Amino acid sequence: MIIVLIGYMASGKTSIGKKLAKKLSYNFLDLDDFIEEKENMSVTDVFKQKGEIYFRKQEAYHLKSILKSENNTILSVGGGTPCYSGNMDLILETEKAECIYLKASLKTLVNKLMKKKATRPLIAHVETEEEMTEFIGKHLFERAQFYNQAEIKVSIDNKTKDEVVEDIVLKLF
Numbered sequence: 253m254i255i256v257l258i259g260y261m262a263s264g265k266t267s268i269g270k271k272l273a274k275k276l277s278y279n280f281l282d283l284d285d286f287i288e289e290k291e292n293m294s295v296t297d298v299f300k301q302k303g304e305i306y307f308r309k310q311e312a313y314h315l316k317s318i319l320k321s322e323n324n325t326i327l328s329v330g331g332g333t334p335c336y337s338g339n340m341d342l343i344l345e346t347e348k349a350e351c352i353y354l355k356a357s358l359k360t361l362v363n364k365l366m367k368k369k370a371t372r373p374l375i376a377h378v379e380t381e382e383e384m385t386e387f388i389g390k391h392l393f394e395r396a397q398f399y400n401q402a403e404i405k406v407s408i409d410n411k412t413k414d415e416v417v418e419d420i421v422l423k424l425f
């Protein structure tokens with residue numbers, strides 16, 4: 253099985269994915285990290301130097317190959333992965349893959365992203381909390397149609413990472 257974690261930026265895909273992999277003794281892969289290794293530069297630099305369209309092409313290419321070749325793996329994808337290139341359809345069509353949406357409220361996301369926006373190229377330019385709320389609100393509205401197709405949804409609001417992992421395990425098995 254491949255467990256695919258999806259969700260907005262800062263919803264915890266990477267950190268919860270690592271914990272879940274440890275708990276289930278699965279391998280762990282993070283699609284952003286994978287692309288950074290292949291490109292030998294940060295996601296921010298890929299966006300800056302090669303552009304978002306190049307990034308989206310690489311993202312779709314590596315997602316496809318990982319879904320084909322891996323097993324017993326937790327795969328944390330990028331925040332935008334399900335929303336481009338037919339990626340969500342591919343994840344849902346892949347029989348060995350189970351997709352989990354780490355769902356966060358707008359308030360939770362704004363709080364988290366105001367603290368850590370520098371490394372996230374799509375929101376690095378947003379300055380005030382009000383602007384961040386407006387930006388993420390619109391963005392989530394567009395993306396929710398993809399995220400909500402996940403087979404399993406887990407709320408992360410007001411939960412520790414370990415509690416989120418527990419919830420995922422309960423819903424999976």
Ligand SMILES: Nc1ncnc2c1ncn2[C@@H]1O[C@H](COP(=O)(O)OP(=O)(O)OP(=O)(O)O)[C@@H](O)[C@H]1O
Pocket residue numbers: 259260261262263264265266267268284328330331364372408411412413416
């Ligand atoms: N349930 C939680 N409680 C407290 N902090 C959390 C929780 N989940 C994640 N975090 C923290 O929030 C930050 C964002 O988490 P993480 O990097 O795992 O998100 P992500 O979904 O992978 O983001 P991106 O899409 O930008 O890669 C990290 O600093 C992480 O430690």
Ligand SMILES: O=C(O)C1=C[C@@H](O)[C@@H](O)[C@H](O)C1
Pocket residue numbers: 260261284295329330331332333372373374
């Ligand atoms: O939400 C997005 O579109 C993104 C999220 C990050 O995980 C990275 O994949 C990149 O910064 C784009």
Ligand SMILES: [Mg+2]
Pocket residue numbers: 265266267282284328329
């Ligand atoms: Mg991540």
